[in-house]
Amino acid sequence: MTISLAVLRQSALTLLARRDFSTAELTSRLRQKTTDDSLIQQVIEQLLEKGWLDDHRVAASFVRQRIDRGHGPMRIRQDMRARGFTVEMVEQALEEYEPDWEEVALLAWQRKFSSVPKDDKEKVKHIRFLQYRGFSYDIIRRVLNRV
Numbered sequence: 122m123t124i125s126l127a128v129l130r131q132s133a134l135t136l137l138a139r140r141d142f143s144t145a146e147l148t149s150r151l152r153q154k155t156t157d158d159s160l161i162q163q164v165i166e167q168l169l170e171k172g173w174l175d176d177h178r179v180a181a182s183f184v185r186q187r188i189d190r191g192h193g194p195m196r197i198r199q200d201m202r203a204r205g206f207t208v209e210m211v212e213q214a215l216e217e218y219e220p221d222w223e224e225v226a227l228l229a230w231q232r233k234f235s236s237v238p239k240d241d242k243e244k245v246k247h248i249r250f251l252q253y254r255g256f257s258y259d260i261i262r263r264v265l266n267r268v
Contacts, residue, residue, distance in 0.1 A: 129155060
């Protein structure tokens with residue numbers, strides 16, 4: 122099935138009306154509509170020119186949302202790479218915020234757990250939770266020592 126430039130652009134705008142997409146994500150979505158890479162590239166270039174597609178804005182928003190959810194730097198890096206962001210974009214977005222990762226981890230811990238671990242088994246559970254959230258063991262140790 123052949124699709125026109127206008128129809129493909131409208132599909133892209135419909136997607137962007139719901140939420141921001143990275144260039145890689147939008148390209149992947151548009152490939153579901155057509156296999157014509159030159160047509161997809163034209164649409165992407167038009168959206169970039171108009172400022173409707175902005176990887177820097179999407180990366181900054183993504184980092185801010187993940188920090189607010191209590192995710193650590195390792196988890197954020199992994200999630201962003203999975204979404205098609207380059208290593209440079211990921212590092213730049215993380216550097217812009219420079220949060221106190223220990224405070225982010227502490228808030229995540231406080232939201233999940235109401236009390237300090239009673240025994241080693243429970244302490245391991247707390248450590249695993251914070252590791253899954255993307256915090257280094259050094260940060261986790263400092264958080265658990267604070268509480």
